[in-house]
Amino acid sequence: MSSPREEAMEKAKKAAARGHPALRGPVRRERYTHGLGAAQMGALRAMCGALIPALPAEHDGARGGGDMDAERFYLATAAESTVPDEVAELTMTRCVWEAGVLVRIILWILATRVGTLALCGRRCISGEFPYVGRFADMPVERREEVLRRWSSTRWLFPLKITFALIKVLCHFVFYTAVDENSENPSWKAIGYSVPAAEEEPRKEPTEATPAPATAPPCRPLDNGVVETKQLDDNALLMSLAEKGLALKTGASSSAHHHTVLCDVVVVGSGCGGGVAAAVLASAGYKVVVVEKGDYFATKDYSSLEGPTMERIYENGGVFSTANVTTTIFAGATVGGGSAGLALKTGASSSAHHHTVLCDVVVVGSGCGGGVAAAVLASAGYKVVVVEKGDYFATKDYSSLEGPTMERIYENGGVFSTANVTTTIFAGATVGGGSAVNWSACIRTPENVLQEWSSDHGLQLFGGPGYMQAMDAVCARLGVTGRCREEGFQNKVVRRGCEALGLRVEAVPRNSGTSAAAATSAAPPATKRGTDTTWLVDAVERGAVILTGCKAEQFHPREERGGGAAGARSASACGDVQSNGITKKLRIEAKVSISACGALMTPPLLHKSGLKNRHIGRNLHLHPVSMAWGYFPDNTPEPHIQGKCYEGGIITSMHRVTDRTIIETPALGPGAFAALVPWESGRDMKERMRRYARTAHAFALVRDRGAGFVDGEGRLRYAPSHGDTEELRAGLRRALRILVAAGAAEVGTHRSDGLRLRCKGVRDEDVEAFLDEVTVEKGPMHSTTDKWSVLCSAHQMGSCRMGASPSTGAVDGAGESWEAEGLYVCDGSLLPTAVGVNPMITIQSIAYCVAKGIADAVAHGKEH
Known part of the structure; x- marks a missing residue:
């Protein structure tokens, strides 16, 4: 009979798996649009089956130890079900177009005997007619050999890229797919269960505060949100009017009239x-x-x-x-x-637009946009926030990795630099990065503020105003000093640091003092992103949030210094992502703010006609390289209890240098399988069996090297030589920490599966192993047979502030050098990388910029 605690935990886990229908899966596609033919799909299915093969039962029964879940796991293969079709869909719809073309060509070649011979060599030859087989006809063991060869080929890097891409997507899909009951058949075998949902603190009713009458649940932003994806033209216009917005044209008039002012x-x-x-x-x-x-x-x-x-x-x-x-x-x-x-609307415009009037339009609702909306709405201005993502309240989130990544991350979580050096994680929902980040609330370091003030000539960072902004931000987010009890991975880092005599710091957080589970997919109930703080403030003061609306361009007023402009001569034009809405939305405002992040602000400004050479340059990513350590359940005392997906994500931090820190990530089964190296199908399944007790620690570098935003979804980035050396030093330190914490085995994510078994290991053996540790370039590079892919959850600097147009894309107040009344207010403003989790820095800068905008409008600058 289950105990009350066990029953409560089971109830919480079921609640975590429920959430919003869009976040609990399974993904239902009416049809696939990848366009691959049957022969190409046969080759892809064979590739997936080699990456995750069905392994025959062992006669001694040692493999699963009599565990039927484990036996079923070993017999499972990615060649079955919809995994290959999902991999094809992601490849063709989410990856850069060159990757889709490459995979399409490789699969077409593998669908022929001659092509298979060219790419696979003698492994496709048999002693029976017709002697040369297609890739799909080869035994699974030979297909595995081919994939291993592709993974380590030096000069045929297109094959290496194809392997890396299919390996990542295949494993992610296999371990995140869920059925109608929100279950995956592999999870029990790898020790994973959906983390229990953290409930918000409940106040017991008293005589003074009796329990409220039963009422339909209301999400914090419902009074201000217009979810455009669910509307048609008439419903959109009615919703906008109900929110107090002035409309110039509507379906009842503009569709049939030209309007003259x-x-x-x-x-x-x-x-x-x-x-x-x-x-x-x-x-x-x-x-x-x-x-x-x-x-x-x-x-x-x-x-x-x-x-x-x-x-x-x-x-x-x-x-x-x-x-x-x-x-x-x-x-x-x-x-x-x-x-x-002067025709205001005619066949060329009003027939295609709904026009909304406001004081301020903010594109983006994340760390920058949320703060800006709150500050300006509090100053008495009518604010419209445009957000391409959807709105999910805390109670809407599920802890299901796949469906949630699909809906709240940029490009569904499948996003990398064009040169395949770095995997990118960025929010694409109401709340932006603040809704999906890992709750770390670290103030801008003093040395960074000094650098920005002195070296970059930005007075903002040298005065008391910025410090006051950080205080205001931390107060609004309810930042706490430390949690009461840490989760498994942070306990490992803390123990390892203490064993080595290294300093470990508690990380301030905006998600309360408990260490309740917080996965990469869903935030804890007590987390305070902009969607539960600043945007709530904005909505309470009359702001309106349009979801499912993607800004296409600004129509800025005349150039700065060009004379007075009309009160609403600046506007933003957006595409509403609804089949029922036939027109674009045009928002006319006194001030326009781009706050859609360091990845999306540069393309938006370029489409709006801005030419400053710093727009899209100086991109910093805080590159991350990961180390892992396996801690079996039977490790000797003192035993570190828990599982890798339980507990707060980042609660401890070790500073290696002033440019390198070590923290812990959140990796669900899909992300874990996508990132760890593949050496064979059997080895990969053994790694996954150890998933729950494998702790990860990552080295994060304040990068000097900078990349480029070439367009929407297209980035170029490579860390500098100095950044790579900093990463290597941080990775070596992380491995030392894991060894000192008592890991049975440690390793990195390098493609060759570099690892060290720690039982009975001598100090000189550890040093020899650490000497082998390197941070390799991505699979596109042909200089070595080893490769690795870095990760980034922080994007900064692509429209940086500057003291002049020659040093920055915008001025020290965040305003464009080229267009009056057009501001940037997000992470792209940072002059350099900040070196720590940037949420507090971005929100503090946004607070200062928004205060400046409010003052400027109040004094008539924007009139």
């Missing part, structure tokens, strides 16, 4: 209308005269009575009273006119 409209152009128009136009008013008749100049008239009467007299000159007592002659032509009208 003027000061005076005069209906009729005769003796009265003509005089009135002249007098008012002379007084400086814009006058529109509406005349149903035609305009004929003097030279147009003829003396032909019939045709002239027909065109210039009322009713063609055939007009009398109803009682036929009097014949009427009245003019029906233009007696005067005015020209030079």
